[in-house]
Amino acid sequence: MRKLWLKEGWGCRYPVSDPIESRPMTTVTTPPRRAAGSRRGVGWFVRGVIGIVGELMITAGVVLGLFVAWQLVWTDVVGDADQGVAVTQLEQSFQVPQEAPATLEPAKIGKGFAIVRIPRFGAKYAKPLYEGTDRLTLQKGIGHYPDSVMPGEIGNFSMAGHRTTYGKPFNKVAELKHGDLVIIETAEAYSVYEVYEDLIVLPTQVEVVAPVPSRPGEQPTEALMTMTSCHPMFSSRQRWVTHGRLVETIPRAEGLPLELLEVSD
Amino acid sequence: MSLYGTIWRLLPGPWPVKAVLAALLLAAAVYALFTWAFPVMEPYMPGSDVTIEEHP
Numbered sequence: 001m002r003k004l005w006l007k008e009g010w011g012c013r014y015p016v017s018d019p020i021e022s023r024p025m026t027t028v029t030t031p032p033r034r035a036a037g038s039r040r041g042v043g044w045f046v047r048g049v050i051g052i053v054g055e056l057m058i059t060a061g062v063v064l065g066l067f068v069a070w071q072l073v074w075t076d077v078v079g080d081a082d083q084g085v086a087v088t089q090l091e092q093s094f095q096v097p098q099e100a101p102a103t104l105e106p107a108k109i110g111k112g113f114a115i116v117r118i119p120r121f122g123a124k125y126a127k128p129l130y131e132g133t134d135r136l137t138l139q140k141g142i143g144h145y146p147d148s149v150m151p152g153e154i155g156n157f158s159m160a161g162h163r164t165t166y167g168k169p170f171n172k173v174a175e176l177k178h179g180d181l182v183i184i185e186t187a188e189a190y191s192v193y194e195v196y197e198d199l200i201v202l203p204t205q206v207e208v209v210a211p212v213p214s215r216p217g218e219q220p221t222e223a224l225m226t227m228t229s230c231h232p233m234f235s236s237r238q239r240w241v242t243h244g245r246l247v248e249t250i251p252r253a254e255g256l257p258l259e260l261l262e263v264s265d
Numbered sequence: 266m267s268l269y270g271t272i273w274r275l276l277p278g279p280w281p282v283k284a285v286l287a288a289l290l291l292a293a294a295v296y297a298l299f300t301w302a303f304p305v306m307e308p309y310m311p312g313s314d315v316t317i318e319e320h321p
Contacts, residue, residue, distance in 0.1 A: 047266075051266060052266060052268055055268045055269060056268070063298065066295065066299075067298075067303055067306060070299050071303070071310075074299060135308065
């Protein structure tokens with residue numbers, strides 16, 4: 001039996017078999033509801049508005065769900081890929097012979113200048129370190145507090161990193177044990193720090209990144225390191241802070257001893 | 266009166282074509298959200314104030 005697709009109001013279509021075809025088209029194309037124009041009053045309008053508002057609210061819910069997926073999954077996918085590329089580029093730039101690398105110049109905000117290796121996070125763990133701790137810099141990798149010293153120097157070399165999202169460089173920061181190594185690779189040297197302390201503080205407790213941690217204003221005598229990240233995970237109510245002290249500076253020419261990348265326990 | 270009903274009605278062709286076009290529209294919407302909308306939204310969402318400097 002041949003079928004026709006005939007249009008009914010409200011976007012609804014249904015197959016109609018031959019007999020109807022013989023009817024005058026107007027009786028089919030004009031929906032009954034429209035014919036009864038007097039009944040299409042305020043109630044129809046209110047129902048329509050409520051329907052659209054409902055659709056918009058469902059849409060908002062779906063968009064929020066997508067946002068969470070974007071933040072927790074997609075920024076990691078993109079972040080891991082981008083940060084891997086950044087590490088490769090940094091490694092290549094370090095291969096180029098450096099001219100007069102007497103002291104590390106303060107880098108420009110947003111510039112990548114080091115690779116962070118943390119054996120506890122895996123032998124292949126390598127993340128780019130950028131100057132600055134603003135929102136956009138931290139989306140690219142680990143950020144270096146611009147007011148803190150450069151790796152290996154006397155003072156408190158301080159870094160901030162995302163614990164979740166954007167490649168989550170400091171995702172496992174709470175798994176670091178005292179004695180674990182944090183290796184900062186620059187064009188000149190490998191600065192090897194050993195973790196000795198971890199703290200949970202409020203975001204306002206900026207004294208953890210003071211030159212002498214927790215003693216702002218004091219003159220530093222030791223080369224220390226601080227890692228800050230969000231705590232608890234998926235929140236920014238507190239900060240996880242890890243302190244380390246410099247145990248070794250290995251010139252780049254000597255290379256990084258592979259046993260440093262091994263974790264004993 | 267229905268937003269998505271109207272879109273469905275405006276899409277041309279038989280229903281399989283409509284379904285493909287609707288999927289394309291959905292994909293375009295998700296792409297726009299991921300690329301432009303969400304990065305802009307993020308600072309205003311909870312749990313996104315990452316830097317210490319923002320809390321003097």
